[in-house]
Amino acid sequence: MNKLFSRGSDALAMAAIDSGLKFYAGYPITPQNDIPEFLSRELPKVGGTFVQAESEVASINMLLGASSCGFRVMTSSSSPGISLMQEGISYLAGSELPAVIVNVSRWGPGLGGIGASQGDYHQATKGGGHGDYFIPVFAPYSVQEMYDLTVKAFDVADKYRTPALILADVMISLMRETLIRRYPEGIKPPEKSWAFGERKGERQKIIKSLYLKGNELEVHNWKLHKKFEEMKKNEILFDKYLCDDADIIIVAFGMVARVARSTIELARENGLKLGLFRPISLVPYPEEELFSLTKTCKNFFVIEMNTGQMLYDVMRILGRNVNIRFYGKPSSYVPTPDDLFNKAKELFNI
Amino acid sequence: MKAVYKKPEVLKNPCFHFCPGCHHGTVHKLVAEAIDSLNLKDSALAVIGVGCGVFLYDYLDVDSLEAPHGRGLAVATGVKRVRPERIVFTYQGDGDLASIGMAESVHAANRGENVTVIFVNNTIYGMTGGQMAPTTLLGQVTTTSPYGREFHRDGYPIRMAEMLATLEGVALSARVSVCTPKYLFDAKKIIKKAFEMQLDNMGFTFVEVLSSCPTNWNMSSMDALNRVKEEMIPFFPLGVFKERKMPDVL
Numbered sequence: 001m002n003k004l005f006s007r008g009s010d011a012l013a014m015a016a017i018d019s020g021l022k023f024y025a026g027y028p029i030t031p032q033n034d035i036p037e038f039l040s041r042e043l044p045k046v047g048g049t050f051v052q053a054e055s056e057v058a059s060i061n062m063l064l065g066a067s068s069c070g071f072r073v074m075t076s077s078s079s080p081g082i083s084l085m086q087e088g089i090s091y092l093a094g095s096e097l098p099a100v101i102v103n104v105s106r107w108g109p110g111l112g113g114i115g116a117s118q119g120d121y122h123q124a125t126k127g128g129g130h131g132d133y134f135i136p137v138f139a140p141y142s143v144q145e146m147y148d149l150t151v152k153a154f155d156v157a158d159k160y161r162t163p164a165l166i167l168a169d170v171m172i173s174l175m176r177e178t179l180i181r182r183y184p185e186g187i188k189p190p191e192k193s194w195a196f197g198e199r200k201g202e203r204q205k206i207i208k209s210l211y212l213k214g215n216e217l218e219v220h221n222w223k224l225h226k227k228f229e230e231m232k233k234n235e236i237l238f239d240k241y242l243c244d245d246a247d248i249i250i251v252a253f254g255m256v257a258r259v260a261r262s263t264i265e266l267a268r269e270n271g272l273k274l275g276l277f278r279p280i281s282l283v284p285y286p287e288e289e290l291f292s293l294t295k296t297c298k299n300f301f302v303i304e305m306n307t308g309q310m311l312y313d314v315m316r317i318l319g320r321n322v323n324i325r326f327y328g329k330p331s332s333y334v335p336t337p338d339d340l341f342n343k344a345k346e347l348f349n350i
Numbered sequence: 351m352k353a354v355y356k357k358p359e360v361l362k363n364p365c366f367h368f369c370p371g372c373h374h375g376t377v378h379k380l381v382a383e384a385i386d387s388l389n390l391k392d393s394a395l396a397v398i399g400v401g402c403g404v405f406l407y408d409y410l411d412v413d414s415l416e417a418p419h420g421r422g423l424a425v426a427t428g429v430k431r432v433r434p435e436r437i438v439f440t441y442q443g444d445g446d447l448a449s450i451g452m453a454e455s456v457h458a459a460n461r462g463e464n465v466t467v468i469f470v471n472n473t474i475y476g477m478t479g480g481q482m483a484p485t486t487l488l489g490q491v492t493t494t495s496p497y498g499r500e501f502h503r504d505g506y507p508i509r510m511a512e513m514l515a516t517l518e519g520v521a522l523s524a525r526v527s528v529c530t531p532k533y534l535f536d537a538k539k540i541i542k543k544a545f546e547m548q549l550d551n552m553g554f555t556f557v558e559v560l561s562s563c564p565t566n567w568n569m570s571s572m573d574a575l576n577r578v579k580e581e582m583i584p585f586f587p588l589g590v591f592k593e594r595k596m597p598d599v600l
Contacts, residue, residue, distance in 0.1 A: 023432050049431045054457035061421035065428025068415050091418045196413050199392040206407045208416035
């Protein structure tokens with residue numbers, strides 16, 4: 001274990017290397033260029049391959065090829081590039097190929113802007129590609145989590161043979177904090193008997209997502225669904241902060257949750273008991289854990305840097321018998337702790 | 351008795367689903383013969399594009415990976431970079447490689463990826479029912495060019511083998527046909543050569559095979575065969591447009 005003062009993007013890239021990353025392909029796009037720049041320098045030193053692809057479309061498909069050979073693979077991009085990758089993500093899901101995809105999200109629709117954003121929540125969690133599938137999604141809110149959740153994403157991707165997404169943002173990516181590099185010696189990736197290796201007279205292996213005969217497609221889709229049900233049982237991650245006595249619980253993820261922690265301290269100094277519920281795995285969403293808070297609290301304050309996307313999930317989970325208020329900030333300017341405190345007072349008539 | 355001919359060993363199922371007169375079955379067999387003759391059954395890895403060739407894994411006993419439409423050469427890049435010991439080839443049609451996958455194809459060629467491409471050009475989208483392709487000849491009637499391909503509206507047919515021959519990364523770029531016995535033997539040699547060059551780490555090897563599509567051309571098998579000879583070859587001349595003699599060291 002070693003202790004560093006690290007940037008979020010470097011922490012993520014180090015975690016990928018420590019997880020045994022073999023192949024990275026990517027295309028330049030702001031604000032995630034620090035990740036490919038780091039890996040183009042560091043990955044060849046540990047025997048990995050870095051390819052600057054001609055597009056995000058090519059990047060994700062290069063991952064499909066390298067993943068089929070049983071190696072750990074990753075790409076990173078930012079929102080418009082992630083849109084281009086959706087076709088490939090759907091094929092990875094359909095072909096049951098593990099991969100880690102990092103979205104240091106920016107603004108849209110269209111070119112939007114390059115600042116911090118949470119505008120991709122729907123795309124990330126509800127599947128931007130075609131077909132009936134979900135992929136696990138993790139949202140870091142610190143440099144340490146950029147590292148830890150990347151390690152986790154590789155594990156989950158391999159365990160369920162699925163692509164996994166890290167939904168980060170530029171604030172977390174470019175922030176510097178203390179980092180405990182937990183696996184500097186590296187992790188040994190699992191053996192994959194399903195992958196293309198040396199054939200040595202074995203039976204032909206076919207990796208595909210086309211199923212035309214009889215009911216094989218139905219069987220395949222239920223199989224994918226069953227994996228998702230297993231993820232719901234085993235892979236949920238969340239964080240609770242001062243929820244037990246809270247009069248109002250903030251529900252937020254990523255950088256907004258980070259700001260919210262300061263808001264809570266500020267509010268409590270001023271006699272208002274706020275708490276925070278933070279989903280870390282956005283897929284699978286910590287539904288039961290969020291719902292259980294309604295036993296002690298009836299006021300929920302959803303805050304996002306968009307016009308209300310996770311809000312739909314929170315409304316679905318909590319139902320109509322609780323008081324839900326929303327504050328959205330669809331711009332690159334991250335709200336301050338004061339902003340959120342004042343909004344809480346305004347929206348809950350305090 | 352001496353065997354003068356036998357089914358290639360790697361061709362596990364010669365009962366093709368292809369239409370009568372279609373050349374895909376012949377091209378499959380040529381690929382199978384090349385794999386047999388170079389003893390590549392265990393090392394060959396097929397990356398299969400979307401189109402009539404997508405069921406190649408049902409016919410050839412080689413490890414196979416299905417690529418999204420057009421992305422075959424990006425997928426093949428990923429495979430070859432992490433498994434350089436595998437002999438990687440893509441099998442792609444003209445819609446797949448020359449239209450939706452043009453960027454992936456040109457850039458893989460330009461990077462000199464050490465993979466082999468079997469590019470089946472039948473001047474039409476076969477699997478989807480005969481729409482205009484980037485290779486459709488001027489004047490050719492298809493379901494989406496019912497008045498014939500017209501260059502002001504539809505542009506010109508693309509000559510892929512000539513175009514890729516201009517790129518430094520390309521080791522072999524050739525166009526062959528299987529419409530006469532002589533051409534078929536030439537095609538067999540070039541396909542084998544492409545695999546041999548990959549074995550020698552020469553770089554990107556590209557073989558365009560002119561193919562018939564009687565069903566979507568609305569022709570009998572014999573007329574379709576003649577069309578390859580009389581209409582396609584004049585526009586898409588056969589030949590080797592580039593052949594590197596040494597591995598790629600500039």
